[in-house]
Amino acid sequence: MAVPKEVTWLRDPHTAAKHDLLKKYLDAWAPILLSRHEMATYAEGFAGPGVYKAGEPGSPVIAHGVFADALLRHPKHLRMFLMEKDARRVQELRRQMARAQARQTEHVNQRLNIHIDEGEFHPALLERLRTSGALDQPLFVLLDSYGGPDIPYSLLKDLAAHDRVEVMVTFVPGFLMRFAAKHEGRRQQGDIAFGGQDWQAVFKQPSTEKFTFLRDQYRGCLQRAGFTHTLYFEMVDEGGRRLYLIFGTKNDKGLEKMKDAMWNVDPNHGVRYRDPKDPNQQQLDLDWDPDTAALRRILRDHVIDSPEGVTIAELQRFALLETVYRPAQVIRSVRQLRDANAVATDTTRVTGKTLVLPPRDDPPTSSPAEQDGLW
Ligand SMILES: C[S@@+](CC[C@H](N)C(=O)[O-])C[C@H]1O[C@@H](n2cnc3c(N)ncnc32)[C@H](O)[C@@H]1O
Structure with a gap:
């Protein structure tokens, strides 16, 4: 102009x-x-x-x-x-x-x-x-x-x-x-x-x-x-x-x-x-689904680099500070990663918080994470 x-x-x-x-x-x-x-x-x-x-x-x-x-x-x-x-x-x-x-x-x-x-x-x-x-x-x-x-x-x-x-x-x-x-x-x-x-x-x-x-x-x-x-x-x-x-x-x-x-x-x-x-x-691709493939890759890499596991809250803060994505997009992406067996999730007995971990060798079972209300 x-x-x-x-x-x-x-x-x-x-x-x-x-x-x-x-x-x-x-x-x-x-x-x-x-x-x-x-x-x-x-x-x-x-x-x-x-x-x-x-x-x-x-x-x-x-x-x-x-x-x-x-x-x-x-x-x-x-x-x-x-x-x-x-x-x-x-x-x-x-x-x-x-x-x-x-x-x-x-x-x-x-x-x-x-x-x-x-x-x-x-x-x-x-x-x-x-x-x-x-x-x-x-x-x-x-x-x-x-x-x-x-x-x-x-x-x-x-x-x-x-x-x-x-x-x-x-x-x-x-x-x-x-x-x-x-x-x-x-x-x-x-x-x-x-x-x-x-x-x-x-x-x-x-x-x-x-x-x-x-x-x-x-x-x-x-x-x-x-x-x-x-x-x-x-x-x-x-x-x-x-x-x-x-x-x-x-x-x-x-x-x-x-x-x-x-x-x-x-x-x-x-x-x-x-x-x-x-x-x-x-x-431009004109689908209406937010394009979060990159977020999933970034989250997966971050989880693989954290063998002790990371909480959902930590992943949300990581997404906020280190990526273009919003904390609100994290849960859905983690769920997709878990369903694809690219990460594992576990709910720790002590805190009741969901931990996201590097993938196990065995296929995913039921989703304990659903129990803590985050899902
Ligand atoms: C892009 S327009 C602003 C539009 C306005 N922010 C809006 O969205 O409605 C830029 C304005 O800055 C003024 N301007 C240009 N250089 C300036 C300067 N050095 N100091 C103050 N105003 C300036 C121009 O006259 C023009 O009105």
Whole structure:
């Protein structure tokens, strides 16, 4: 997509998928945090005008709607800090947010504060978050630029220094791949975003590997910055161009909820959205069963490496932290592995927990695991 010049622009299908993902995540994030904390904050560095050309809501309006619902159930406080550089879009955003407020009750509006600032997102957003105390509270930061990369690594580090901060960054490798080999300025932009020059090894990668190389480099960069858990979600637009949403958190629950949201948007693989107009779309398998063959292989290998056995809870945590899969997918996969005699299960007498063990030589008998209610 060319960078739009007008105040509003047409919403692409992949943007709709991004909004779907954001909404699904915030639907989980807001009630969990408000049930435990007095205040949480949502911030955007690239807020946009709050509306698309055909009238669909932009991300700040979507987030506002989710927060208003959560505040009805949890009467706490939420703040929104929204930055936008383009003065015309700021004006439109103010109008859209005022409309969103007008749809809510006094009760919600008193608890949901909106701050809109015009200007360059950096370092102004960080300053805003610092002086308002938001960095020391639960905070979700959406950095949804056109994909630059525009986010300095130093900003990611400053955010990750705080335990309850989470980020979602839009990253478009194509810009770097196309221009950085020839243009010194683009290379420097890359160095600032990645916090070093390792990413430049992309120029030596075979062309089929370049996208995933940069994606993994950028994910690694969030990890180096201090976000212990990262996920990516790939979106392919109508021209076959790839964009990534990269999520970083230090929180197991945040990781789990973001995976849930991703699997909800992509029920087959949990990691991608393709525009139906993308010419390569037909190559995808279109069965509706989640593709968990890889999870089964990973679990089987993990169990074989653990001769003492592993509990279901341990396997679920392993899946959460080490794979793209969700803890909720583990039980079914273990059952399939057991039925194929690829692992064995046993219910320990002392704890009553199911242990998953390397396969026995004899064929599987009845399933003691069913007794502990996990099955
Ligand atoms: C991809 S759009 C944001 C869309 C919005 N997040 C949504 O989903 O509805 C990126 C926005 O960032 C703004 N922008 C670009 N560079 C910026 C900068 N350096 N600082 C702040 N805003 C910027 C653009 O004007 C544009 O409105």
